[in-house]
Amino acid sequence: MDPARTSNGTNRPGRIIVVSNRIPKGDVPAGGLVFAIHEALSGGGGLWIGAADPTEQALDGLTPIGSGIYDRATFAITEEEHHGFYLGYANSVLWPLFHHRPDLLDIQDGDFEAYAAVNRRVARAIAHIAEPDDVIWIQDYHFLMVAQELRYLGVKNPTGLFLHIPFPNPTDVMALPQVAALSSWIAAHDVFGLQTMRDVASADETLRHDPKAEQLPNGCWRRENRTFRLLSFPIGIDAKGFSDTAESAPTPELQLAPKAPLLIGVDRLDYSKGLVHRFEAFGDYLSRRKSGSVRPTFLQIAPVSREDVTAYQDIREELECASGSINGAHSDLDWTPIRYVRRSFERNVIAGLYRRADAALVTPLADGMNLVAKEFVAAQDPEDPGVLILSHFAGAAEQMSAAILVNPFDRHRFADSIERAIEMPLDERRDRHAVLRKTVFEQDIAWWTNSFLTCLRGVPRGYSDPD
Structure with a gap:
């Protein structure tokens, strides 16, 4: 089955394409991010993309793993990338930093390169199957670079990211080796969603330190010809x-x-x-x-x-x-x-x-x-x-x-x-x-889903992409 199509082989305009690291291969476990995404997609369908089990070789494209109310597909990742992308950069650099523990950062050569490689592969897979009316909803810190890579590939679909973890304060964020690129990663999204107003304030402060970024009178941000929004969407439950x-x-x-x-x-x-x-x-x-x-x-x-x-x-x-x-x-x-x-x-x-x-x-x-x-x-x-x-x-x-x-x-x-x-x-x-x-x-899971997607679907067409 082509993940770009429904189970009956017809095109489905206006899908929600969700990207997360974890994706259930069988039954959906109780609680956490995975259950929240399952509940969100169960209401309106779409395509859920997540990481496959690590293999020796990673090829481009998606592998369908299930269909029903919504479709599921995986992208490939190697054992080496799992150590560098997941255990390394995502969970030994971004996780402690975003949880205000820069003292626990474990920065290793090659980990960021693995993180970037996986983000690029995910972006290529989405670019290959995205239809003009689809909206792309990226989940969490594993994929901060995907939106930027999509823009480089010419994808103009409304794209948002929801960060399930806290955002680092302006002092801690300086411990990130790629801090100079963080603003450009954020700006590639149309909507960058955070859990709390406290997190929005931290992200705003980070952008204020970027000479290329300016906050507009309506509260939106603009950076290198891209207009985007930072907003709080506190996640709920069923x-x-x-x-x-x-x-x-x-x-x-x-x-x-x-x-x-x-x-x-x-x-x-x-x-x-x-x-x-x-x-x-x-x-x-x-x-x-x-x-x-x-x-x-x-x-x-x-x-x-x-x-x-x-x-x-x-x-x-x-x-x-x-x-x-x-x-x-x-x-x-x-x-x-x-x-x-x-x-x-x-x-x-x-x-x-x-x-x-x-x-x-x-x-x-x-x-x-x-x-x-x-x-x-x-x-x-x-x-x-x-x-x-x-x-x-x-x-x-x-x-x-x-x-x-x-x-x-x-x-x-x-x-x-x-x-x-x-x-x-x-x-x-x-x-x-x-x-x-x-x-x-x-303010349950349906309220959270509707709030974010209403905002994302309301993005004016024709927003400019970075040069």
Whole structure:
């Protein structure tokens, strides 16, 4: 099947062409970027392009891997490119930099060249199949150069990128070896979407340092004859679907003491998630807990990822050390305060755990949005809801100020917030949850998709390309 055509062989004008690094080869996993894209495309169809499993040789073009409500296809990538493009430049340079950790950058010769080569291959594949009425929607930091390469190839289709992670501040961005090119990568898009107004402000400030860029009175930017927009589009979830799943999910068997509070955290194992700080704050709470008071259990689910990257090996060791130390100090014969699980669970299991939990700790040190916060709120019983403890540094904090907002670096105040959540009266829990639920349901995944695509489809035709 030609990915440029539908399953019945007819041309499909006005498709959405989505590009992301990850693409489901089979069932769509619960949560995260992949599930969000699946939900977005399920509403109107289109073509989803993602990376194939690494091979020895990478050829141009796309390989169809599925069709239905929308089509799926992959581009090729070699083992060497996977190490340079994905593990190297994307996740050892861009990821730590954009999460405000320039001290963790691991800059290696050849990694940027691999990143650029993969971005060019993706651009060539899109240029080959894009039809005049298609819109191109690029996802995340893996493909910052694709739009520029498309313009070099003469592709004039409306093209937008949504950055799921934070944008670096103007000081940190100087650590990027290719910082001089960053403005041109951004400017090649018609719409450059970010999670929060804080991220938009950081990106604006970066562009203000570029003598070739100017901000227009209407808020748009212009650089070398291209006009483009930087806008905030906070991503949402399928709130109703997740709520229904949580309501129908069986209650997990956790073997807790009667009336023992359950606190939960669900995060990919990553240094940006603040997991060690979270454990330490919980340990601080335990150390001041009165004898004979409730004995809460904190369940942290943290599937391992990117084990080949040194920084991830380090955070795993730190977290295991912290959990062992805290449990050793506070456990009893019939109580283990921290349950640390290093694997993933099915969507309905997670939804059931959220609904059962008395509080969720969503406390990253830096995060684009963090959909766990929204999933937890959607999963709650409005009559007896749990409490959301949310970091100021999560993008979700801009929309979810009715949560208990915390600074994860302030361990003692964080511990105070844990105590407050455990002891919060029902009326206050209901009031806070009602406000949070309204936002989560109104600004859901459909709202996010429609907001971005309406803006992208509204781009005036005839925008000039760079010289």
